[in-house]
Amino acid sequence: MQWETVIGLEIHAQLATKSKIFSGAATAYGAEPNTQACAIDLGLPGVLPVLNQEAVRMAVKFGLAIGATVTPRSVFARKNYFYPDLPKGYQISQYDLPVVGNGQTTIAVDGEEKVIGITRAHLEEDAGKSLHEDFHGFSGIDLNRAGTPLLEIVSEPDMRSAKEAVGYMKKLHALVRYLEICDGNMQEGSFRCDANVSIRPKGQEKFGTRAEIKNLNSFRFVEKAINFEVERQIEILESGGQVIQETRLYDSVKDETRSMRSKEEANDYRYFPDPDLLPLEITPDFIETVRAGLPELPDAKRDRFKAAYGLNAYDAEVLTATRELAAYFEAVVHAAGSDAKLCANWVMGDLAAALNKAGLEIEQSPVQPDRLAGLVQRIADDTISGKIAKQVFEALWESDETADAIIEKQGLKQITDTGAIEAIIDEIIAANPDQVAGYKSGKDKLFGFFVGQAMKATGGKANPAQLNDLLKKKLQ
């Protein structure tokens, strides 16, 4: 039987507000437990929530970026359940009237474009954290995270493979960072997802029974968890069993998903509109103000990079992966004045490799865009060869000097004078009669020997193309 996988994702993006969604407490990560939880976050008797307008602005920004409807009047609802790290016994979320509805995004997987529908995005508060280790038979509760604003982004069940799911997640990850509404830090849990996974016989329209895999916080885990889950479901169905609707957890150590609770054990959350909060009214004026402040979005930037700089789809995709990288690249191109492709190669090649090795982000690069542009210019005008350029790049990385200063100081300027190169070739031919004889008798491989000798004699500075031409002539 041919099976088709159906995946929908619920992504939780922690909004990058300074304070919590319903209180004035700070949201910074990593503080001592319970030092960033005020009376409201603790759910003391008599406290009331007041909505953080910045969280609303961010949600609207996201809505506009995915071409969605921004709901003029959305409603906060209480999701009721008991858990020690949920101080009020309910989570303030949005239920039947979310702030953002009905948008979409396009992903590219293996060169194929695909539109993924986004059903909705709603604002909600995060819960605290339960700490089950180090308390000797007790559990610790840290409420620093309680009340942190989240945007829950729910996709349509439009993805058909783990690869597509990862592509979609990466797409949104880039988008929320472009919009500067989420820091995207997956290790700290700022960007995580639940995956709804089901399978059905290829060609069948009706969806199969799904399992929900909770709390996946890396692209790799999303891919592995989904692949494991698909295999598990295929095995069940092919051995005549039935998939049950349930919530599962992914264990990254064992690389498997495990049952957490079945549908029967699921909570009845008893959603109802939160009487402590008025409906969230968003005016067209507010939407237009937010729209005016939107940055250029990844898709638009990618298309512009292709058109304006003549980049291929792959390069344009890579260079627009983050706002910072795109900005860096554009700064290099502007400073270099031309040859965008060469700039792209250097940014994506040697610079990216060096940054990766040093564990640095693009905005921390010790080689600033103007200095890299200086190097690109010298390659473009044949002052140095590509090989010498690598040497110059290393010096750029290590020092604050310009490429020109480095080339000058180290005497790396390329030799392009035909006479000078010919003189060197003549000396080498004279000094190596045996090799000359060998070459002339048909040992073509010896050509490389002469190139090597010439480069050695010029300290690598001979223009490689000229050297080749002249050598060939002289050895005929």
Next chain:
Amino acid sequence: MHEKTIAELSLGLKNKAFSSQELTQAFLARIQTLDPELNAFITVTEDMALASAKAADALLAKGEAGPLTGIPIAQKDIFCTKGVRSSCGSKMLDNFISPYDATVVERFNHAGAVMLGKLNMDEFAMGSSNETSFYGPVKNPWDTGTVPGGSSGGSAAAVAARLTPGATGTDTGGSIRQPAAFCGITGLKPTYGLVSRWGMIAFASSLDQAGPMARTAEDCAMMLQAMAGFDPKDSTCVDQPVPDYSATLGQPLDGLRIGLPKEFFGEGLDPEIARLIQAAVDEYRKLGATVKDISLPNMHLSGPAYYVVAPAECSSNLARLDGVRYGYRCAEPKDLKDLYMRSRGEGFGAEVKRRILIGTYALSAGYYDAYYLKAQKIRRLISEDFKRAYEEVDVIMGPTSPSAAFRFGEKSADPIAMYLSDIYTIAVNLAGLPGMSIPVGFSGKLPVGMQIIGNYFSEAQLLNLAHRYQQVTDWHRRSPSL
């Protein structure tokens, strides 16, 4: 001194007839003598009161006093008070000392009022007789065999017994007006959103509203002045200017149109009370008002709607009382579930549990549309009834409660009978309107209250109406013999 109203005491303090410290001591002494029998106070904050009185006297001496500076008042124990037990009448919060002040408390403190203590109430404001309090029932000063009403029974009894010149109350379905009626005092439930709910322990958030309880409308005006006004900490609090409630007292009532809804005078109403209400309405005629019979056709649905909405909200509001962070925790829980079940099972009283169960049921999957959503629709119908009525009349009058104070135990075994005690008051909460209860006579030795319901934010008008009546009657001046 204890027979004086807040307005009179304020004048006395300004004229140096007595000091705030003398006044405070006099009331504290009265509490000490009379409250062991009445049980109106859960906590008496003697040291704090004397310290505030001293500070108030300093301000009075400097001539920097406001109208409430140095005036003793008491707070219903539903309001969080910093450093003081804020129990809400429950075992669950018997050990809860709030780290912050409710906005209402803060505003009274800011106005220089002296807090005598925290007043008894039905557990989490759920009750109409004060019999559900963990701290035992409050007794009605007019007849200690009868209930003071609820849930602000401690507030009403304390004012009636002259243990405090004024008290705060809260009203979710009649909890200010019904006890005010039972104890022969004046109480005002403001328009929803006029007074901040910050720090007021929530029962049903969309219905709860704090208000003043005192002997006279004039005193209520002074107290409301301090309580009312926008608070950025409460999203449901309305941002609009607060009028000067005292300034408009005494305005003539010529041309005032009073509506008497026929639904308020039907079956179940004690005929003696009906007679007293008619007599009070006649007084208003004499003052220049015209009277018209009106109808609020959906009134009979207010009880069913209220007993879905209020329990639904309370089932969620009270979920935070789980024994994890504060409040009552059962001894030696064996696991998390046991901790939850026993802490809540042992910490809550029967009435609170009943409402949590009803509310949980009403919100459950499959029942939500039939109960909660339907109740919300009824709420709209009731609001529209009032809206239509206010096209014809300026205010609505009727009984506050179908009977005078009843005897202890008389209704506590029958929740429905108890709930009917609020039958005329709950529609006002469902619509979010302001309502008052003023004393209009006695049925035997028990006081009877009349309810005056106004349009949104018509508190100034209501207070004036009540004040005009109190200028020509003396029911509010009568005090129980203790």
